[in-house]
Amino acid sequence: MSDRPGPDRFPALIEFTDVAMTFRDAGRSFRAIDGLSLTIPRGQFCCVVGPSGCGKSTLLNMVAGLLEPTRGQVRYDGKPVAGANTRVGYVTQKDNLLPWRTVRANVRLPLELRGVGKAETDRRTDEVLDMVGLSGFGDAYPRQLSGGMRKRVTLARTLVYEPEVILADEPFGALDSQLRTVLQGELLGLRARTEATVLFITHDLGEAIALGDRVLVMSARPSRVLLDEPVTLPRPRDVRTARFDPEYARLHETLWAALSPEVETGVPA
Ligand SMILES: Nc1ncnc2c1ncn2[C@@H]1O[C@H](COP(=O)(O)OP(=O)(O)OP(=O)(O)O)[C@@H](O)[C@H]1O
Ligand SMILES: [Mg+2]
Incomplete structure (x- = not known):
């Protein structure tokens, strides 16, 4: 029996209905997203790829309630998102660690608040620091860490409280490939255990296929969903060997064919 969640097994958790997002800055308006409709069922691992600047982080910010769409609606568990959505854990693109707290104190914070x-x-703080390979750095301050280490602390601070939804914005982008593979495996393990819904942004098509139940390709600005592909690789998955599956190669071709013209469109002349 497949353990892969699907629309037929789980109801919608996150819904975008005809969403547009226009930024206004210094008298100029700038359309980042237009006509985006999307449903993410509970329990799904949904990966999003798209050219730089197309609005991927904006998408997550809307689910987290940090941005309101200029048109359309974003609903979470059947209700419009209004204000900060405390039910989601958010691994932001830029880390936002508290500089006056040690690594351990940053990671503990969500548990203290709860x-x-x-x-x-x-116990949970030690476990998750070990998971991200930072058990020796609990007493360090964020300024003493490399970019990749800071990113791992951000990841640990989200995973430590096992949120029902994980929003992850290129969480492994700054890591070397060995560490990335280890953390991808850990994320899949945690997600299988907690049945979390995951909305995961990446620039790496291989990562999207190895991790996701589904991959969305976003168009260049104004952004919308260009391609929505299910990933039928069986679970549990080994991220190291997923790429040897013929389905991986087929999907990679399909996704790249959709994405590459958009990347060219997105590059300023
Ligand atoms: N607060 C803001 N004010 C003005 N423009 C913004 C703001 N936030 C985002 N934008 C613009 O909206 C567009 C989408 O931004 P966003 O950060 O969502 O892109 P992205 O797809 O995450 O890019 P990347 O892959 O480089 O992280 C960009 O062109 C950006 O300049
Ligand atoms: Mg971004």
């Missing part, structure tokens, strides 16, 4: 007891908080 009133989790000290012993449980200590």
Whole structure:
């Protein structure tokens, strides 16, 4: 039996209905997204690829309630998103660690805010720091870390409280390929255990296929969904060997054929 969640097994959790997002800056308006409709069922691992600047981070910001669409509606669990959406965990593109707190204190914060007891908080913090390969850096401050390490702390701070939805904005982009492979495996393991819904942005088509139940290709600005492909690789998956599956090669071709003209469109002349 497949353990892959699908629209038939789970109801819609995140819904975009005819969403447009226009930024106004210094008297100029700038259309980032236009006519975006999209439904993400509960439990799905949905990957999003698209040219730089097409609006991928904007998409996540709208689910997190940090941005309101200029037209259309974003709904979460049947209700319009209004204000900060505390039910999602967000690994942002830029890390936003608290500089005055150590690595351990940054990672513990979501558990402290939720009133989790000290012993449980200590245990989960140590576990997740170990998972991201930072157990030796608990007492360091963010300024003492490399970019990739800071990104891993951001990831740990989200995973530590096992949110029902993980929004991840290129979480592994700054990491070397070995570490990336390890963390991809950890994310799949955690997601299988917690049944979290994942909305995952990446520039790496291979990563999108190896991790996702589905890959969306966004167009260049104004952005909309250009291609919506299911990934039929079986689960549980080994991210190291997924690329040897013929389905991986077929999908890679299909996604690249849709994405490459958009990347060229997105490059300023
Ligand atoms: N607050 C803002 N004010 C004005 N323009 C913005 C704002 N936020 C985003 N934009 C513009 O909207 C477009 C989409 O931005 P966004 O950050 O969502 O792109 P992206 O797809 O995540 O890009 P990348 O792959 O480079 O991270 C960009 O052209 C950006 O300049
Ligand atoms: Mg972005």
